[in-house]
Amino acid sequence: MLSFDYPWAGLEDHLAAHHNGRLPLFAYGSLLNAASAVRTMPGWRGEECRPANAVGLVRVFNYPLTPDAIERYGPGPTPQHVAALGVRATGLPTDRVNGLVYSLAAEDLKGFRQRETGYRLAEVSITPWGEGASDNSSSKAFALEYLGPDDPQLLPHPEYLVVCRKGAASFGESFRDDFDRTTFLADGRRLIDYLS
Template identity: 30%
Template structure:
């Protein structure tokens, strides 16, 4: 079994089980030394959800190392076969091994978590040929994938906020305080400027 750490939409256990139906031991954990950042172009927003590739509101959630920060995330175990499907879904991320702390028991363990990458490393290490890159990205989007000028995709952001809220106020507060826009603004401050992005009703959204 492989242990996976999810920090965005996977904070919803329902969403996690839609993605990995046979997952085991779903629980909340703390991941010290990381923060969330909305700085990766979500190609799926373009390819499956009708967003314009010219929009600035294309960012999905990633993570980056930050010794002053700590995120609350979800952790679960899955089979190698299920992990390979998840790996394919999250192909544009880099996977790292992180130490986690169980929110209830304090038990420490290790898990695999998606984190930031770069366009050059992605092309060199995960897309062997230009044809593969075109199949995965280029046919939908021609620009840079990892950017500092993009904003969270509103519908996806709403889904992530609801996923965090489904775990309680403390988890939602952590999401707001440990998440940042690509240009460095705290998500809580960004939402004060854009209050219309806070979902008032459940968001029906499939990230797959």
């Protein structure tokens, strides 16, 4: 699969040649929340997002928040509560995460790049989300993949988690419940078990 290591050299040229200058993005964390997204990407339109699954991925609280992000969200209750979400490619058709597909405009790439420091952009397979989705067709989009080591001591940053879950809930309770079921902590626990 096609990928771009941070800071994504050559991305704009690829998008101009293949995607009319727009980034087909699979959002799975804080970008599920429109209020969070527009803070760094003013052109973000939540109503243009469509729920989808990315196949062959697992979603994990494994990305240590940057100092800027911790300043924005506030300190966690312990030094371990600093984790944001990343995905890992497994290639297994049984692994999937729900999220949103969005076509990010070129003018928002600068804010997106500043926001998502250190993530690799990796092309992933996308299918429609939902119990009623009978369309088995797949397409491609790019997801933010964190390649650093998983520290099993990391825990979700509470405010970041609230932003993600509120964003997921804006697409319905079943979408939020699916988010909880398909998300893991760095120690291997499911988010749904951590929350209970």
